[in-house]
Amino acid sequence: MADAAATIVTTPTRDALPRIMSDFATLGAALDYAATGARGLNFHDARGNPLRAYTFAELQSDACAMARRLMGRGVVKGDRIALIAETGAEFATLFFGCIYAGAWPVPLPLPTSFGGRDSYVDQLQVQLDSSDPKMLFYPAELAAMAGAAAEAKGVEGHAWEDAAEWAVKDSPLPETVSDDIAYLQYSSGSTRFPHGVAVTHRALLSNLAAHSHGMEVRETDRCVSWLPWYHDMGLVGCLLSPVANQVSTDYLKTEDFARRPLAWLDLISRNEGTTLSYSPTFGYDICARRISSQTHAEDRFDLSRWRVAGNGADMIRPDVMQAFVDAFEPAGFKASAFLPSYGLAEATLAVSIMPPGEGIVVELVEETELSGKDEAVGRPQRYRAVVNCGKPVRDMLVEVRDEDGGILPERAIGKMFAKGASIMTGYFRDPEATEACLSGGWLDTGDMGYLSDGYVYIVGRAKDMIIINGKNHWPQDIEWAVEQLPGFKSGDIAAFAITTPGGEETPAVLVQCRTTDDAERSRLREDIKERVRSITGMNCVVELVPPRTLPRTSSGKLSRAKARNQYLSGEIQPYAMAA
Template sequence: MQLTPRATPGLPQILGEFGTLADGLDYAARGLTGYNFYSPRGKLEHVLPFSTLRERAQATGRRLVRAGLTRGERVAIVAETGPDFMAAFFGCQYAGLVPCPLPYTMYIGGREAYVERIAGMLKSADAAMALAPTDLLGHLGEAAVRAGTRLVMSHEELAAIDAGDVALAPFGPGDAAYIQYSSGSTSNPKGVLVTQAAICANVRGILQHGLKLTPEDRAFSWLPLYHDMGLVGFCLAPMMGQVTVDYLATTAFARRPALWLRLMSDNRSTIAYSPSFGYDLAARRVNGHAAELDLSAWRVAGIGGDMVRPDVLETFAAKMAVAGFDATAFLPSYGMAEATLAITFGELDRPIRIDRVDSARYKLSRRAVPVGEGAAAASSSRVRAFVSCGRPMPGHEIEVRDETGQSLGERQIGHVWMRGPSLMAGYFRNEDATREAMGDDGWMNTGDMGYWLDGEIVVTGRSKDLILHNGRNIWPQDIEWAVERVEPLRGGDAAAFSVENREGGEAVVVLVQCRLTDMEEQEDLRRRVAAVVSQTAGVECEIVLVPPRSLPFTSSGKLSRAGARKGYLSGEIAEISKGYLARKLQQAAGPVRMAAGE
């Protein structure tokens, strides 16, 4: 097998100027580029030129029609990183069916939690069919029974249906494209209905404005295809720009993060994205082998999917400088599934812009007051660093508003609203949720907080995660990031949230993943974490040491604070220290919820 090439000589590159996804694939199929899939050990397993994908997709579309599906029905597809998912997703485009990518990996809680999650999505989409790899067919079948989905098949079973000469009726520019389940979906999932017009508008902005794609670009992705950044950013957009993408499955990246960098080095990849935690993992695991890599071709190292961590990016750039990595390749951006994907981009070939503000001022007054470099060095505990995510794409608008809906000025922290041609049609068959998020004037509340900085947006966190303590607003990220710097903790080891105490007020709880087994070392860690929280946020809190891999994360790798809080209150996420539990039992002057979840 040979990798698909970087470009097709003689075929002019068209950057997203198509009316539908099917139109885009029709054009890309005229060239030599496509998708390539690597095994968890880094061996090339599948090569899928866009020309072959088009043939497979059209055959798959005919089989779906022969299976009894009618135009507009929903087809849920477990989004394994491989050719079968691609053929099914694009097969739906040609057959006039609405694909709904489903998570491939299991979540905290094992089989039952996964089945329940998938059943919720199937029911929300009112899916007529569900497709999965053979190894997940049992899980999917159980979920389908709960949701009332009438057809369940493996890709092999679907392929066994005679495609025949069924006439295909692809979606038109005014039709739906797919349903995307946002990363926070749990027992009550909300399906983001994306239209052909919205996906084409977003892709044009990504390719022409955000990435400024060229025929020499080659992308690499380990991002999950059931998440908007993986699906839109590294499946649909590259195809609509006729660019080759090389893939490593998300689970393979989690086991061997450094393999991502080695394959990018081998393939001279130019574009890849990751949340901050991906850069952190890769930098930790590359060890002393960075000098063996060549990352000099990497011109767009995008950051998205979560809050941008400047400390993580600085560490990564320092470690990878020996491999030829240029820190100006970092491209912070901001987006969400409800906006199809991208909303803003930073400037290419420019160092990331870090805004250092007085943390006490922004917590108390909701103003991002800058501090000088000298002040930052003198009192680092009073300084909070944010990264600018750039300006809105052409045709898209952002406003920062206060609680009354009034627009705010420079450096005033408020709720981020957006509108533009990439906006979703709404949450599928969920008018209440759609009405709550979107106004009649076309503006949508993103649920994020942020502020303006010289015409660029700075995102400070999710509004629903704010901790209200004694009249103060406390951003949980501030606590978590400070805690994660305590040795021997790592990024992603802490979750901060509030719970109601017995006086009816709010108490702050911090869950900390602990790998220490000695009780004295555990208690020392607890004391050091408590001191850091007190210094950073000025609050006393309950520090709960929990086992490694206890904290729940979303499909995009974001910490789920709501999930952590729920697990803590239910007792599913429990304290590991017996000494701590004994002390809690002895205290007990009233009905206080204990960390073990009695």
């Protein structure tokens, strides 16, 4: 394998093609331009060895041929084509083949380690119901599961290889304009009641231009990514943006990162041009944890060229970011490289981005401000560190509103609204859901936060709020409190509100527990109750559950709503209390 990899020359970081920052009418036009240069996409094995260099020129040629194959099979403009989003040349070819054919690619998730075959097939069926595609494409190894979902919904199911055998239809490609839909993006929380975000070419290119200017993309930039292509940060930020901004990019599969997270940093170190790479907080967390006290990061890694270490997609944890700096500063990593951001699929991707070089900036917010209530008499003041998520990107407006829709002043916490050229036109075939979050071009993001000196601060999801005795509590605060106990990490804890048999609202905390000793479990329950009481002043129900029990969204984030539903329905079975 190593000898074969040594013969593969990855695409160059620089070439002679003048860079155009996403200033195109359509995504197809962006790829047409990128194809006139030498840059492209590079796919690597689990150890970071190159498997395939795929130039933008090859991608463009293959995608045009694929478009004509799809048209030969009866695909017409506006048809949806569902694609299991495995990181590789096959997905990229089919995605852009759909773009050239005027069809709408619909990236769908790979199976995760959470749940089994049946839950994955169910998830695909729900999303196939929602998107109503003509075809579903999948890797051959997923034929049993994806094929079953397609068959159940009357959708044509095909392995990647099938399309390569189809005849090319010798006819002109359809005309595409900026206001045509480019693709459907399912947001990560849309597992059971999916919302397919319809993204136009205009919205996409506007957002790509905004965030490439916001990151100050340079001629010398190169990207490394392990992010999944069914999530907006992976698809838009790390596949479509490199095409529209002509950036050579190196990929690890998401499952390979999960098994060998430090291969991400190896790949950044090995490629002298790498300057851009993004991750949610948990990616930085797992890397910092994998470096043992016996390992000298400077002996293995060179992270000195990493200019933009982007962070987004979940709550940004300053303690995790500091742990990453502590672990990798000896290898040349600069804390100023951190680039927090805030975004969501309904805004195509980015709403706000930290100006490069400013790093992690934290404000301490007193918990009574977070809860919206007057300070409790006799209680010591407690603070939460809230991370600055940057300034609204170009052509994006952000407002903070109260429950009645009134605009709040700076530093007042309320519901976040955004308006701009890259805000979605609506959810696919779901006018009620669209009307519930869009009005007058303003998007209700569903997030709570505030503005300070023009910067955006996010404090949590409005729907996750726990309200006890009229006071608001953020589940993150409870979860973070438990995580400070030895043996727990981010993702082990889910906090939410339940109603007791007596009719009272109370917080419940599900904690993934690895010990099998009954006495140790009893001690843990008491320690957790005491920790939550000391931080929040609340008594809570503590349930210990087996490892890998807590449900995740398709992008790997904890789903508190699903955890609550599964707990109340009995699907999640806690460990029994010792007699």
